Amino acid sequence: MPANTNISTNYTQEKMQNSEKRTRISVSKTPNTNFWQKDINLKDKSTMHLKATVKDFFSIKDDRDLIAFYDIYNNDANGLKGRKIFALGEGSNTVFVNPVIDAVILKMDLCGYNIIRSNEDNVWVCCKSGVLFRDFVWEMCENNYSGLENLSGIYGTVGAAPVQNIGAYGMEVKDTIDSVRYFDMNDGKFHTISNKDCNFGYRNSIFKYQDGSKIISDVTFKLNKHFSLNTSYSAVAKLFEGVDKTNITPTIVCEKIKQLRNSKLPDPNVLGNCGSFFKNPVISIEHYEKLHKIYSDIVAFDDKEGKKIGAGWLIEKCGFKGKKIGGISMYDKQSLVLVNHGAKSSKELIDYAQEVIQTVKLRFDITLVAEPHFLS
């Protein structure tokens, strides 16, 4: 019996009508015949769509595959031991920096979710890491479970969501994560850690800067059965201005936010990108005040460590919005998004990003930090 048949899903055919991609949320019962593949083309395994290949590529479909991988990796005869391991989801936050990637890639295709607990107010849902996050959000909203609706339409998988604590439109995924289960390559065992032990921060967690040995297999979310509209982000408040709030459901919010995202962010299937390419930097109040004297329109938000500056604004001020060099530009509708129009190599992208960082540093004395993971 496949190990993941205990992950039941209440997913039905009718619900799949909106997107054929949602079939990924259901559990596949077919045997994993492509477990270990050699010399795989990675161009369409990341939403940036840069050319690259990898020597060793494993398709992980259930917990047993992780245990099997552990044995293969540690067998000296296989020539894998000591190489970096990288768990790849949808590749929406990953940039392949070399034409040939040396890391051993584990493509996380574990699917399905299960309601593990419920009371009057909350429901605990355990979801396998390979499910597309946007499908999971949609499905939870359709069930009238709230807490994720403002995060609709975000690319990437459920397993990738805690890594950088994805956030948008006034919500961060950390606020609904109850626990994370991962397979540890150091001891070949599964472990579960609580939200608190994930050390979540802005686009950060203990999983972000680790050596690849902790491979997320499941995420348990604690969702709310009673919906309340989150309009803390001004653009969201605007969406619902003058609207009768009594009939609003999580699904309505999910749909509206998706439209808002789509109006600003490019579709990676049309124009390669990884969403925001840089984090919004946090600077001291003194630094902010100095800048504010010169630039009265500077975009800044209060932060517990000072002021969070709109990186999109900084980049736009430096003239990079829509500025194309070779096959790369910052997107002309949102300058925080770096887009690939058909770069010949990842070098074009790295050079462009360096130029943005240097120009912003020179003009504002602020060092931008890239958000995606650069895999070599």
Ligand code: EPU
């Ligand atoms: N802005 C500009 N020029 C631009 C882009 C933005 O001046 O080209 C200004 C806007 O006018 C606005 C402010 O910057 O006042 C913020 O813009 P926006 O609401 O678009 O959000 P962001 O800070 O640029 C962040 C997240 C996005 C998320 C949005 C909405 C980060 C790094 N990015 O972007 O997340 O969707 O807020 O909540 O925090 C992602 O991480 O991939 C991502 C898309």
